Amino acid sequence: DAGVTQSPTHLIKTRGQQVTLRCSPKSGHDTVSWYQQALGQGPQFIFQYYEEEERQRGNFPDRFSGHQFPNYSSELNVNALLLGDSALYLCASTLGLAGVNEQYFGPGTRLTVT
Amino acid sequence: AQTVTQSQPEMSVQEAETVTLSCTYDTSESDYYLFWYKQPPSRQMILVIRQEAYKQQNATENRFSVNFQKAAKSFSLKISDSQLGDAAMYFCAYRSRTGNQFYFGTGTSLTVIP
Numbered sequence: 001d002a003g004v005t006q007s008p009t010h011l012i013k014t015r016g017q018q019v020t021l022r023c024s025p026k027s028g029h030d031t032v033s034w035y036q037q038a039l040g041q042g043p044q045f046i047f048q049y050y051e052e053e054e055r056q057r058g059n060f061p062d063r064f065s066g067h068q069f070p071n072y073s074s075e076l077n078v079n080a081l082l083l084g085d086s087a088l089y090l091c092a093s094t095l096g097l098a099g100v101n102e103q104y105f106g107p108g109t110r111l112t113v114t
Numbered sequence: 115a116q117t118v119t120q121s122q123p124e125m126s127v128q129e130a131e132t133v134t135l136s137c138t139y140d141t142s143e144s145d146y147y148l149f150w151y152k153q154p155p156s157r158q159m160i161l162v163i164r165q166e167a168y169k170q171q172n173a174t175e176n177r178f179s180v181n182f183q184k185a186a187k188s189f190s191l192k193i194s195d196s197q198l199g200d201a202a203m204y205f206c207a208y209r210s211r212t213g214n215q216f217y218f219g220t221g222t223s224l225t226v227i228p
Contacts, residue, residue, distance in 0.1 A: 033214055042205050042218030056215055088157060094214055105159035
């Protein structure tokens, strides 16, 4: 049973560019959340997708957008990259929206903006 | 908003000894979950232990146990018989019972000395 997978592992982009990160949830999960983890910090919640809609959003600008596909996989898009967007981006999946079910994290995508 | 505070950026422990990592949180909710996650250098966030706020009994998972003080809003992790493989960044996290968003602390880097 594959856990949460993310691609790519590493990514280097230039300031002003756009980037797309991908996440496949654990088998049987239908809810995907994205987190940004800056160096030396704890993960910060970006947003959550369920039934192909954004259900919750953290304190991130509109440059951060996402999508969920019918197979529950998800993308995180970041436009007009800033140096401060350099971070580890984590995806987490679970079943449903209630907090009772366990969440599983992927290994993350390391984004470097130069 | 919920906040999670880890006041120990770094901790060290001798192999086979016991170490306690501290965590405090702030919330106005009465029902929630608390977690300790381990993040090794490989980056994958691994669940160590979970506590449900309505349960007075402290959670235990093998060598890992918590001291949950609901009134004091304190949630510490005790690692007994420390092993080299326990070396990692440890994050304390809060999650509401009704939602999926995690609130993470800033982490404690644990070093295990052989």
